[in-house]
Amino acid sequence: MTAGKRLRRRDLLPDQDTREVSLHYVIAVLFFLAALSALIALASNRAASGWSREIRAEVTVQVRPTGLESGSVAAARAAEVLAGVPGVKEAAAIEPARAKALIKPWLGDAVLEDLPLPNLVEVRLDEAKPAKAAALSEALSEKEIDATIDDHSTWLQDIETSALIIRLISLGIFLLIASAAAAVVGFATRAGLMARANMVEVLSLCGATDSFIAGRFQFRFARMAAISGLLGGVAAGLVMVVIKFTGSSQSLLLALPFSWLDLVVLLPCPLLAALIAAGTARIVTLKMLGKS
Amino acid sequence: MVVFRDVGVGYEGAGHTGHDPEHYILKDLNFTLSSGSFHFLTGPSGAGKTSLLRLIYQAQKPSVGEISLFGERLNPSDRKQTAEMRRRIGIVFQDFRLLEHLDVFDNAALPLFVRGEDPRRFEADVIELLTWVGLKTRLHAMPDVLSGGEKQRLAIARAVINRPTLILADEPTGNIDHAMGLRIMRLFIELNRLGATVLIATHDEALIRASGMPVLELRDGRLFRRDLTQTVRGAT
Ligand SMILES: Nc1ncnc2c1ncn2[C@@H]1O[C@H](COP(=O)(O)OP(=O)(O)OP(=O)(O)O)[C@@H](O)[C@H]1O
Ligand SMILES: [Mg+2]
Numbered sequence: 054m055t056a057g058k059r060l061r062r063r064d065l066l067p068d069q070d071t072r073e074v075s076l077h078y079v080i081a082v083l084f085f086l087a088a089l090s091a092l093i094a095l096a097s098n099r100a101a102s103g104w105s106r107e108i109r110a111e112v113t114v115q116v117r118p119t120g121l122e123s124g125s126v127a128a129a130r131a132a133e134v135l136a137g138v139p140g141v142k143e144a145a146a147i148e149p150a151r152a153k154a155l156i157k158p159w160l161g162d163a164v165l166e167d168l169p170l171p172n173l174v175e176v177r178l179d180e181a182k183p184a185k186a187a188a189l190s191e192a193l194s195e196k197e198i199d200a201t202i203d204d205h206s207t208w209l210q211d212i213e214t215s216a217l218i219i220r221l222i223s224l225g226i227f228l229l230i231a232s233a234a235a236a237v238v239g240f241a242t243r244a245g246l247m248a249r250a251n252m253v254e255v256l257s258l259c260g261a262t263d264s265f266i267a268g269r270f271q272f273r274f275a276r277m278a279a280i281s282g283l284l285g286g287v288a289a290g291l292v293m294v295v296i297k298f299t300g301s302s303q304s305l306l307l308a309l310p311f312s313w314l315d316l317v318v319l320l321p322c323p324l325l326a327a328l329i330a331a332g333t334a335r336i337v338t339l340k341m342l343g344k345s
Numbered sequence: 346m347v348v349f350r351d352v353g354v355g356y357e358g359a360g361h362t363g364h365d366p367e368h369y370i371l372k373d374l375n376f377t378l379s380s381g382s383f384h385f386l387t388g389p390s391g392a393g394k395t396s397l398l399r400l401i402y403q404a405q406k407p408s409v410g411e412i413s414l415f416g417e418r419l420n421p422s423d424r425k426q427t428a429e430m431r432r433r434i435g436i437v438f439q440d441f442r443l444l445e446h447l448d449v450f451d452n453a454a455l456p457l458f459v460r461g462e463d464p465r466r467f468e469a470d471v472i473e474l475l476t477w478v479g480l481k482t483r484l485h486a487m488p489d490v491l492s493g494g495e496k497q498r499l500a501i502a503r504a505v506i507n508r509p510t511l512i513l514a515d516e517p518t519g520n521i522d523h524a525m526g527l528r529i530m531r532l533f534i535e536l537n538r539l540g541a542t543v544l545i546a547t548h549d550e551a552l553i554r555a556s557g558m559p560v561l562e563l564r565d566g567r568l569f570r571r572d573l574t575q576t577v578r579g580a581t
Contacts (some may be wrong), residue, residue, distance in 0.1 A: 065458075251442075255443075256455070258436060260431040260432035260434075
């Protein structure tokens with residue numbers, strides 16, 4: 054080896070500039086948060102779609118007693134009728150005892166005794182070809198059963214709205230974090246340029262174009278950010294793995310059903326970090342050199 | 346090659362802005378350095394030799410007047426033009442301006458590197474030149490361990506490594522002994538013979554006399570061509 058080691062590496066900046074531990078730390082933390090928010094967004098999105106699929110497959114029918122028969126008899130008849138409608142998997146009247154048990158935690162024993170309980174029929178629809186609410190209602194009125202059908206569409210709306218909000222929030226968080234990372238890199242670039250004003254001037258006196266000088270900073274910060282982004286992404290992945298292994302006992306996995314496939318979203322983390330850092334470093338350097 | 350037309354320079358100082366012609370440190374500069382010429386630039390300390398060189402390599406804007414280089418009028422706000430012109434100029438700075446974190450080889454090769462050339466291709470050239478200025482055994486030394494004279498020779502090597510068409514040297518022999526000074530002068534004269542235009546700012550009258558090249562002299566902010574018999578204002 055004869056040529057100096059730096060030119061060989063095509064790396065002109067002094068090492069200590071980006072060995073700054075705090076800078077690595079901040080970028081790594083930011084990308085950890087970004088990766089984590091992406092993972093959480095994926096998981097909660099999956100949870101929401103799971104819930105809405107279940108809700109879509111469920112209909113509750115409330116049967117009212119008529120002069121001819123009691124509520125529970127009517128409910129039993131309604132269950133029978135509904136089970137025969139195409140697109141219905143099963144239909145069952147809810148036993149008064151079970152209905153009581155369901156409500157008890159909210160109301161307590163005292164009130165429950167005198168409370169007229171509604172007569173409900175639980176209907177599970179065929180997920181592939183669910184029966185329409187109108188078809189159910191038609192079948193019931195044909196048999197002269199007085200009933201209201203609740204296909205949970207208001208709930209479904211709620212869940213879908215929540216899923217959209219979660220998606221928007223995580224996109225917002227991601228954009229915030231990315232811009233914070235860019236701001237940190239911009240700050241570091243400015244500091245680096247100022248600390249290396251003499252070097253930048255010598256390069257320029259030796260005929261370096263602004264673009265060449267920007268390239269040095271760009272390369273350096275991209276490399277630094279790629280390493281930090283990798284660390285942040287790996288940390289977020291580890292958190293997910295830990296939750297997946299230990300969270301099944303708690304209800305955490307119910308709310309955040311992580312999938313191993315989600316780890317794929319962590320792959321672009323270092324690249325994304327490098328791109329953000331390179332772009333920022335270039336813009337800041339060119340702007341500062343142009344002013345000098 | 347280098348044309349100054351009515352150029353004046355003032356620095357901001359105590360009680361004045363530098364725009365006042367009364368405070369100009371260089372004034373009424375009208376001269377041409379023709380292509381392939383060799384000149385010394387002399388004058389007492391503080392006369393403005395460094396300032397004049399800085400005007401040419403565009404580290405300094407003239408307060409008035411117009412400068413042309415390589416047939417093109419200088420536009421200080423055109424950074425691309427500045428970079429392009431500097432690639433054709435080799436500058437030896439009075440204070441060397443070496444990069445402390447680069448070793449001798451890398452410092453010398455810097456002008457080639459910033460032009461995007463491949464270090465492997467110029468390796469032999471750089472070593473040959475460093476050998477010429479007596480730094481062969483110090484290729485991987487860092488500048489802070491070099492003596493003043495070694496730094497100066499490195500600065501000279503860096504200035505001429507890319508075969509510039511214009512060489513500007515500010516006191517290039519200030520820190521080296523007479524013998525090495527003569528050797529360096531031979532290098533400049535050789536490069537001049539190969540076509541480079543050379544302008545050397547120096548106090549060293551012995552060196553000037555030894556080389557017998559024409560002299561431009563700064564006195565009271567004005568430039569004179571030193572004549573054997575008398576000094577005449579203006580120079581060509
Ligand atoms: N950046 C500056 N700001 C203000 N004044 C300056 C600046 N640079 C130079 N000067 C002043 O301009 C004058 C000429 O300086 P210059 O460095 O050009 O002289 P010089 O002939 O190179 O001197 P020397 O032989 O000591 O190197 C001096 O009075 C100096 O103080
Ligand atoms: Mg000087």
